[in-house]
Amino acid sequence: MVHTNCPSCDSEHIESFFTIKNAPIYSIVTVKSKEEALAVPRKDIELGFCHDCGFIFNRLFDTTINYFTGGYEDQQGFSNTFMNYLTGISEELIEKYDLKGKTALEIGCGKGDFINLLTELTGGKGIGIDPAYVEGRQNNPNLKFYKEFYAKRHGSLPADIICCRHTLEHIHGTEEFLRLLRSSLGNKTESVVFFEIPQIKRILEIPAFWDIYYEHCTYFSPGSLARVFRKTGFEILDLKLVYDDQYVLIEAKPSLTRSHRKFEIEESVEDLKELVDIFTVKITEQLDGWRQKLKALKKAGKKTVVWGGGSKSVGFLTNFADLELIEYVVDINPHMEGNFIPGIGKMYVQPNFLTDYQPDAVIIMNGIYKEEITKTLNEMGVYPEIYAL
Numbered sequence: 001m002v003h004t005n006c007p008s009c010d011s012e013h014i015e016s017f018f019t020i021k022n023a024p025i026y027s028i029v030t031v032k033s034k035e036e037a038l039a040v041p042r043k044d045i046e047l048g049f050c051h052d053c054g055f056i057f058n059r060l061f062d063t064t065i066n067y068f069t070g071g072y073e074d075q076q077g078f079s080n081t082f083m084n085y086l087t088g089i090s091e092e093l094i095e096k097y098d099l100k101g102k103t104a105l106e107i108g109c110g111k112g113d114f115i116n117l118l119t120e121l122t123g124g125k126g127i128g129i130d131p132a133y134v135e136g137r138q139n140n141p142n143l144k145f146y147k148e149f150y151a152k153r154h155g156s157l158p159a160d161i162i163c164c165r166h167t168l169e170h171i172h173g174t175e176e177f178l179r180l181l182r183s184s185l186g187n188k189t190e191s192v193v194f195f196e197i198p199q200i201k202r203i204l205e206i207p208a209f210w211d212i213y214y215e216h217c218t219y220f221s222p223g224s225l226a227r228v229f230r231k232t233g234f235e236i237l238d239l240k241l242v243y244d245d246q247y248v249l250i251e252a253k254p255s256l257t258r259s260h261r262k263f264e265i266e267e268s269v270e271d272l273k274e275l276v277d278i279f280t281v282k283i284t285e286q287l288d289g290w291r292q293k294l295k296a297l298k299k300a301g302k303k304t305v306v307w308g309g310g311s312k313s314v315g316f317l318t319n320f321a322d323l324e325l326i327e328y329v330v331d332i333n334p335h336m337e338g339n340f341i342p343g344i345g346k347m348y349v350q351p352n353f354l355t356d357y358q359p360d361a362v363i364i365m366n367g368i369y370k371e372e373i374t375k376t377l378n379e380m381g382v383y384p385e386i387y388a389l
C-alpha cells in the first residue's frame, strides 16, 4: 500500500527521496526475549516530500498496525537534563497563559508523567487521554485518566490548555486529526493548544538517520506544521525550536476565521526542498562514515555499547545490525531492564552493568545527554571513548 496523497494537504505532488529497507515496526514496545525481539515484523520506509506544503511522511506506512495493545516504555523522566527541560517548558506555559489553578488536558499522555508534572506546577487539575495509559502509574488525586483515543466528545471537558507531546509524529492522518481536535473545541477560542514534536529540518541537515524509524510516520518542519495548523482553523500564538533544535513547539488557539499570522522560523516549501536535496547527497556519506567507525572498533576488538534505548537506538542499529558489534544497550529507565530491543535482539541493561563490563567505547544516542552520561560513567570508574550522535 502506497500513500499517494499528502496526509496534510491532500496533494498528489509527492516525491520519494529516501528509503530504509526492513525497519522493525516497533521500537519502544516491551519485548522479553531475544527470539521475540528478532521476530518483530519488518517493513520498508519510503519518505515522501510534498511539493505543495512541505510535509514529509512515510509513504509505505501501514495504518492497520495497532501500536497500543502491547505494552511499551517511553518514559524519559529518569534523566535530569530531560526533567529540567520539561519543568522549564511547563513553567513557561503556566506563566504565559496564566494557568495557575487551572485545568490541563494531555492527548497521548503515555504513562502520565508530563500531565502529572504540569498539574503539580499549576496546582490545578489534570486530564490525561491515552489508550496505552497504565493504571496506577500516577497517584495524584488531581489527575483523571481516560484510557482511550482522543475523540470529539473530549472537547467538552473543561480544559484551559490542551497539550499533545510526541504524539502527532505517530499519526498518519495529520490533517484529519487536527480537524478532529479543532471541531471538538467548537467556539472555545480561549483554549490554548500546545504541541511538541521532533522536527525534520535538523534530521535533514545533520543528517540524523537515527531519527527516522517506522513508528514515526510523520515528519514536520516549523513551516509545514504551521501551514497545517492554520489550514485546520487555528491561529498560531508561538512557534519555536527547542532542545538543541530537535523539537518544534507550537502554541495555538482555535480561530473562527482563517488566520494569516506567520512566524519567522517558518521555512518555505522551496527552502525545505533544498534541504531534502542536500540530505539525499549527505546521507550516504553519513551512513558510510558510521559504518567505517564501527568496523574499526570491531577490528580493534573494542567492547562497544550504545547508551540510550528506545527509538533512536533502533533507528541507529537497524543500519548496522549486520556488523554484530554491539551486545548491550544501556538505558536509565528501570522499566527497560531485561527487555530486548525490538528487531535488533540486544538486551537493555542498567548503567551499573558497565562497572563490571568496562566497555572500551560508548555511543550516546542523543548528544544532549553527553555531559550527564560522561559524568555518570566516570563516577562508576568507567572511562571509555565516547561517541555521541
Ligand SMILES: [Zn+2]
Binding pocket: 006, 007, 008, 009, 010, 011, 050, 051, 052, 053, 054, 055
Ligand atoms: Zn502536502
